Amino acid sequence: MDDPRNRQYTNGEITVFWKPSRCIHATTCFRELLEVFNPGRRPWVNMEGAPTRKIIEVVNKCPTQALTWKYNADLSREEQASLKDRQEAKAEVTPETLTEEAAEIKPATVRVMRNGPLIVEGEFKIIGPDGNQMKTLRMTSICRCGNSGSMPFCDGTHRKIGFTDFNG
Amino acid sequence: MSERKATFRVNRGGPLEVTGKFRILDARGEEIEKEGPVYLCRCGGSRNKPFCDDTHKTRDFKG
Numbered sequence: 408m409d410d411p412r413n414r415q416y417t418n419g420e421i422t423v424f425w426k427p428s429r430c431i432h433a434t435t436c437f438r439e440l441l442e443v444f445n446p447g448r449r450p451w452v453n454m455e456g457a458p459t460r461k462i463i464e465v466v467n468k469c470p471t472q473a474l475t476w477k478y479n480a481d482l483s484r485e486e487q488a489s490l491k492d493r494q495e496a497k498a499e500v501t502p503e504t505l506t507e508e509a510a511e512i513k514p515a516t517v518r519v520m521r522n523g524p525l526i527v528e529g530e531f532k533i534i535g536p537d538g539n540q541m542k543t544l545r546m547t548s549i550c551r552c553g554n555s556g557s558m559p560f561c562d563g564t565h566r567k568i569g570f571t572d573f574n575g
Numbered sequence: 576m577s578e579r580k581a582t583f584r585v586n587r588g589g590p591l592e593v594t595g596k597f598r599i600l601d602a603r604g605e606e607i608e609k610e611g612p613v614y615l616c617r618c619g620g621s622r623n624k625p626f627c628d629d630t631h632k633t634r635d636f637k638g
Contacts, residue, residue: 514596515581521602536587553619
């Protein structure tokens with residue numbers, strides 16, 4: 408049941424839970440708060456990077472609950488017990504390594520996610536509708552469902568509207 | 576094969592135009608296209624996903 412890739416991170420006040428299997432690369436976390444959520448770093452979550460209330464705000468925006476949080480006072484005994492070994496940086500799965508072609512690729516890689524966005528990673532640039540280059544990280548996700556609230560990027564709306572690759 | 580860095584051009588109300596060095600993998604991880612330019616559907620309505628088939632023109636897609 409419990410995915411061994413799951414991780415917990417704490418700043419002593421709250422604990423953030425990371426469930427890689429739920430991540431759809433909406434990239435909300437690291438677009439909003441790179442100081443805390445940085446897939447290029449190990450561990451990829453740095454709980455000292457921002458105040459607790461800011462971390463809570465961004466975790467709450469995760470469209471799939473791949474990221475969740477709890478006050479440490481509310482942790483179950485099991486969660487407290489696993490806090491220690493779940494923080495280790497070794498062999499950590501991040502939103503980046505989840506898409507297995509990680510660092511070395513030179514050509515950009517575009518992954519078509521089933522019923523979801525395009526995940527773009529590697530070396531690339533994005534030119535916006537106004538003709539200007541848009542700021543992006545090494546990885547970003549682009550809306551395919553046509554309904555994102557933060558075009559051209561994915562914001563998880565495809566799940567809410569039941570977007571599928573198959574036309575009815 | 577182009578030697579330029581991959582470029583993704585977001586066409587207003589239209590598809591994503593991809594040029595330069597890139598590769599596209601489908602949902603199973605298999606490579607489906609190598610060279611550009613390639614036009615990828617952004618409106619959600621193409622019947623040839625992930626590619627554009629001009630359906631956006633009939634959908635009033637603004638994104």
